[in-house]
Amino acid sequence: MSIENTKVGAEKRRVTDKRTNGGEIGWDDQSLQRMLADTERLTEETGYYRGIEDLALKEEDRFEYERLYSRLRGALVSARETALHVSASPIVREIGELCFQIYTPEGDSIAVSTGIIVHVHTGSLAIKWMIDQDYEHDRGIEPGDVFCNNDNDLGNVHTTDVHTIVPIFHDGELVAWADGVTHEADIGGASQGHTSIVHTSRFEDGIYATCEKIGEDDELYQDWKVRGERATRTPMYWDLDEKCRLAGCHMIREAVHEIIEDVGAETFKQFTREAVEEGRRTMESRVQERLFPGTYRSTSFAALPLEEEGWKPEQKQDTMHHLPVEMEIRADGTMSLDMEGTSSQGDHSFNAAEGSMTGGLWVSLTQCLLHDGKVNDGSHYALETHFPEGSLTNPDDPQLSFHAPWGTIMPAFQAVWENVSQGFFARGFREEVVTGYSETSNSVQGGGTLMESMAQIIPDEVGDYFPVSPFDLSCQGLGASAVRDGLDYGYAMWNPESDMGDIEEWELVQWGTQYLSRQIKTDSAGHGKYRGGSGWEGVMTVMGTDDCTLYKASQPDVTFSKAGMSGGYPGSTKYAVRAHDTDLADRAREGDPYPVGDTPPGTFEEHIDGDVTRTHRGNYFPKEYDNHDVMHFQMGGGPGWGDPLERPVPKVVGDVEDEVYSPDTVESVYGVVGEFDEKHRDFDLDEPATEAAREEIRERRREASETFEEFYERERERVADGDVADVVAGMYRDAFDMSEAFETEFHDFWDLDGSGF
């Protein structure tokens, strides 16, 4: 038994005695419900977190205050780094798909570790829900208890993010909560994978822990462990990650006890309050300093083409989602974010709970406004949000599927980033501009069973089932800023520490799959004076399996999510190509070429014979893959900034030589002409032809453009006649049903009297 276990026993006796005598577990003998109500009231009344007008501890001894913050955050980072090496699944260990947070008794985040910091506020929602449901008196909250939540409706980002939440007690009081979250490769469910586009309801998503008590006295309940063993396809990874989260939470608890021992409980309590208030002030001061006040508007679109792929009748339709974002930046440093006019929730897995959206908000703002590390729920109090109830961004039905809310979060926050970037640019901080990013797909998922001969060579405890869920998707092209190109193939909006992982690591986990290539996806980067970061593509095959199914989630594919900025273009869209019943084995035997990409599109088929399927739509539902079948996948490029004709010619030459752009593309988009020696990667620039081509493009712009009035009248007629694609008309009709204000605005703009769609 560890020292901590001994402490838990003593603490539990203390709390039991207290409760027996009618006492409460909150501070100063208050209930947690009372603490939460007081915090909300005081913050609302005063504008300061819990009414804290003076940061007394900080003012009195700044060094001690900063030391405490560093110590606490260091404990969180240390817990993360240590726990993932103690016990963790490959996604968690290799890619760092985990995060630890510490919360006040009423559930406000004090500090967060590195990693998937999208969760800075999700644990807060779960803790507040438990307080609201009176767990302290009903279910019970005691020293040594362990809770688990992955219910998005109660506080999570998507269903395969699983939280372990541990209360931290001192001297009979709950002084804080520790929360660890890991991203699971599989939680059961109707389809394999971590971000399924197949599901239509909660009942297909897999294991749901709804703020459930899963252990006491620091031990997990036997029945909970049995449930994990039997309800997921990858029980070993589930178990490893659960141990990881629990070990990390206990390390944090120990660190808090040591801090309290050093500085005293009262100082620790005061520090935690002031840290949240400081977070609020930091947010406001950053907004005041860096963003120009105003009302900023942008809209993203997300397509979900499932008419051909859908399995269930209700999902067999092509739909588009409308994701408008209006942000008010005020001179006092406060902000609001309003998504009035958002599409309705639906029978698919793109539903994003309010916690998912606030998670997306914090991971975004952390990267542009708050990147010095002090991120907590204070920021939350500096911002008002409106995610319309019943919409994709705030569903009112917990029975929906929440498996892949990223299909909503990622495009929606492209619009947020554009708004914030306009604010940066106007204020002179053009280095902070980010035009957007490639949404993190293709997401290749699936799994299979090994052939008997293969299964015999791997460790017994792994079993013969292998999951397929590589995190290649962590490395997308980042959008350009207003001073430089975007980062090539190295960005994921949900985890600033993006890492695609080594191929060898994925092949060790995904026993039945082998990579044939990873290479730059030419012509994927969004064009501009500063181009977006490039995307990349890969090819994999299946070997040594008895059965294997793979599928691919893709975004954007049949439509763009958003444009670039200041004349820049969006990165290219994604698509799908795969080959079944192939001659790959013969090619390997004969030493013949095999597909290593699809650049330019259509060349994949040149190096493989078989049943090739190619669709503009980038997603497909689980398909059976036999040995030597071949899958192509790709990651996207980021949007660009500025007019491509203003990109310096030497940079364009470099783009061709680096295979970011093809010679044909740079001629038609950038007006740069020359001969490219592919073998030596040498582009011989034809300067006179380049000058002429650039002038010709300018002339064509003049000829092919029209006045706004001409454009407006023509488009208005189409709108009035309903002469647009059915999916577009359907998207607007749905948005009108969701929001009378948006419908009025739309009809006012097009000067329609109820006609049109």
Place this chain on the structure above:
Amino acid sequence: MASETDERQVAQLIDGEIGWSELRNDVLPDPKDGERFEVTRRLLEERVDFENPILLPLNDHLYAVGSDRGRIVKCDCGQEFCSLDENWKHHARVRVREAEADHREIYPEYQTSTPSPPATRSGRASSPTSTPSTRSGSGSRRRTHDRIQRYNRTNHTRIHL
């Protein structure tokens, strides 16, 4: 850059000439310089040929400027778009790429949005450039202008000056 404003660096940011090392180590980290807005504004004024005071930049070429007619949106080439209260996009020329051939100039096949959506209604123009406009007369423009005037809330960005 730290807390002091280095005009050389601000000029490099505007001209896109700053190196990654200097950007990473000196410009991106906190704290930011407090005079950035004013210095940027002044340097931009030095770069344009017109005399109007630049109030703030809207993008690479458009500025909110002061004028005898109040605050207006003006291009660095001298083109005056409209009052700052209006949406400058309503005073710009528009080019829409809708036909597949127009898409192919920018993106390879399969790497762009579906050029011809599968479910479209009849009568749709294949390309805006191939559609003869019958509504380009001044009367039509006037009506359009009136509609747009009634609808100022569509400003993409409304700044508080």
